[in-house]
Amino acid sequence: MIKFLIFISLLLISVISLFVLFINIIKFIARFIKKEERNPHTSRIKKNMLILTTAIALCAGFALLTQFTASTPSIHNEKGNKMEGSISELRQVTLNGRKEWISIRSENRENPVLLFLAGGPGGSQMAAVRYDLGELEKHFVVVNWDQAGSGKSYGAADIGSLTVNTYIEDGYALTKYLCETFKQDKIYLVGESWGSALGIFLIDRAPELFHAFIGTGQMISFLETEVTDYRLALEIAREKDDTKTVNTLKANGQPPYYGRDVTWKSATYLQYLSTYMAANPDIHNGGYNTLRDLFSSEYGILDKINYFRGIVSTFNSVYPQLYNVDLRKNYKEIDVPVYFFLGRHDINAPTSFVEDYFELLHAPSKEIVWFEHSGHSPWINESERFVSELLRVTYVR
Numbered sequence: 001m002i003k004f005l006i007f008i009s010l011l012l013i014s015v016i017s018l019f020v021l022f023i024n025i026i027k028f029i030a031r032f033i034k035k036e037e038r039n040p041h042t043s044r045i046k047k048n049m050l051i052l053t054t055a056i057a058l059c060a061g062f063a064l065l066t067q068f069t070a071s072t073p074s075i076h077n078e079k080g081n082k083m084e085g086s087i088s089e090l091r092q093v094t095l096n097g098r099k100e101w102i103s104i105r106s107e108n109r110e111n112p113v114l115l116f117l118a119g120g121p122g123g124s125q126m127a128a129v130r131y132d133l134g135e136l137e138k139h140f141v142v143v144n145w146d147q148a149g150s151g152k153s154y155g156a157a158d159i160g161s162l163t164v165n166t167y168i169e170d171g172y173a174l175t176k177y178l179c180e181t182f183k184q185d186k187i188y189l190v191g192e193s194w195g196s197a198l199g200i201f202l203i204d205r206a207p208e209l210f211h212a213f214i215g216t217g218q219m220i221s222f223l224e225t226e227v228t229d230y231r232l233a234l235e236i237a238r239e240k241d242d243t244k245t246v247n248t249l250k251a252n253g254q255p256p257y258y259g260r261d262v263t264w265k266s267a268t269y270l271q272y273l274s275t276y277m278a279a280n281p282d283i284h285n286g287g288y289n290t291l292r293d294l295f296s297s298e299y300g301i302l303d304k305i306n307y308f309r310g311i312v313s314t315f316n317s318v319y320p321q322l323y324n325v326d327l328r329k330n331y332k333e334i335d336v337p338v339y340f341f342l343g344r345h346d347i348n349a350p351t352s353f354v355e356d357y358f359e360l361l362h363a364p365s366k367e368i369v370w371f372e373h374s375g376h377s378p379w380i381n382e383s384e385r386f387v388s389e390l391l392r393v394t395y396v397r
Contacts, residue, residue: 067300070152072103072130075137083107087141090152090298093177095170101152102174103298105130106141112211112394113178113187114140117147117195117202119217121167121322122314124151124307125192127296128288132380135387141182145174149314151299154306159317164201164325171202175209186211188394192379193217193349197322200331207335212394216341216386217376220353221326222319226255226266228350233269236276245272256323263316273347277375283345284373284381328357337365339393343374343381367393 075086087109092101103126114136118125126144136142147167148156157166178187188211191199196215203213219225230249237245245268252265278286294304338361342351358368369389374381 063301070300095173098156100156101146103144111141115143117191119193121318122150122310126298127293132383150310152303168201190214203336210336212337214339218354220357222322230269233272283375334363338363340368343378344372346376348376
């Protein structure tokens, strides 16, 4: 956590410094034009300005270069050669007029397609899925989608214009694209956290396009979840005599939140609960490796900046739109097999809500699979078992 905060601080300082430097140079040029004839140090100033301008141009050029050279690593055989018939690429696709990015990875491009929906809204997990669920590439064409307003797709749309329906329709368009591209009638769908709710929306929108849905860190009722999380964080903070956190939570008040501070107020209790889960000895492989993922080859420098902008800005804009979502009320009939992969120790998305929904849900087949050593992210905490259970419920070998 400390390394993460240091990195964020340095990143922000760098961006702000470049911006300030650029503004100062513009001001300097304006003054220089007016005073050039009277300034005895003109040549020295010209030289310094040239150096600064060149440095900025080089930095900008390098940043653009990293955008063009971003890639996902090739898939190799045991001899270290690129595996014949494999696919590993980043691809920009147009979804309802928006240019968004996906990664496509598989040892065999003829495998069934599996689309992974990241958490958020605003989250990007291209690298994380490659690292933690790489075994799936033996059995599926694994597609990871940076949704509008996240990671590589941050600039796909004006953040303020994004709605829940935007994601549903873009997800539908992407699914149709994948079916046509890989000549398959249906695909498999995996969604985590926010992506688990989006997955339900998608299979309700077009059940004929999906073999099955696997939800993990499953969200059911967003507002009820936020209120529960807030109260739990407050309870834990009081038990630990953490006066600072107690005071911050009380000052923020109980959700729902609206306005400019949604992300920061929500982060107070969400991060607190994540840290609490990470300290639980019963949870294996504690959580996200943000620095590893951020410095992966999939992201150029601008993508790395947008990685955080999505988490902050997109979440802030879209999440309040989810407060009225409760799957128990509007999504009781699903025409696709549904499987919930739940961490026994998940205190971010209360599993009791999933159990309630499971009892109400009518689907061709349904199952809850418990991961005894997981919190909110079984696909990270117990990745090997996650893959094995996914293969079992999808019958893919």
